[in-house]
């Protein structure tokens with residue numbers, strides 16, 4: 001059995017071009033946009049649109065689709081090795097829906113509309129292949145099914161995409177519901193899990209084509225720094241991140257070797 005292709009999430013976009021990294025990373029547009037000088041990436045990477053921050057802070061998207069497309073085209077040109085970019089989707093966590101004052105259905109409508117808009121704008125900024133991947137948004141399994149139907153109505157064939165993001169999952173991975181939602185779509189789509197924690201990876205990693213995680217950084221904040229490290233903790237430390245990544249990859253590989261039977265003590269140890 002295979003293991004999900006894993007992107008290490010980081011607040012440090014310059015790791016993209018650090019020879020000390022050299023593994024796939026997941027970086028937010030909000031962080032990357034601050035860089036005047038960009039350098040070529042040493043490994044493949046994917047771009048987070050930063051929607052969670054925009055919607056939770058402003059209750060709306062302040063970055064225009066045209067502005068986002070121009071930024072992504074620049075990253076693609078100047079950094080390269082961009083494997084895909086998230087669209088400007090509308091998360092459906094209840095507190096985000098409360099913040100925008102809209103409904104889940106309206107968030108889904110806007111998510112699908114934005115995906116079409118980005119694809120339409122892309123050729124104005126780049127001759128390269130369009131990097132945006134669709135994201136399913138919702139809260140209940142029925143919601144996600146309705147979102148898939150909205151894409152179909154818009155003429156978007158989700159099964160043709162190398163990756164389809166599953167949104168609004170990262171803050172409720174302890175619930176069995178997410179596993180059921182992932183499993184439902186994994187049979188027909190190549191699912192990317194956003195912000196998956198170690199326990200989630202071990203629980204439903206077999207159904208994911210790819211995943212990203214910044215769980216290492218939250219963990220490191222609560223721990224002593226690695227021996228010989230002068231900083232207060234390793235929450236922004238490449239050496240720590242690289243070690244964590246190897247450990248999680250090892251856990252996933254042994255889980256796959258066992259046929260993905262749950263071993264909970266390992267999950268809690270690395271979460």
Ligand SMILES: [Zn+2]
Nearest residue numbers: 229234237240
């Ligand atoms: Zn460190």
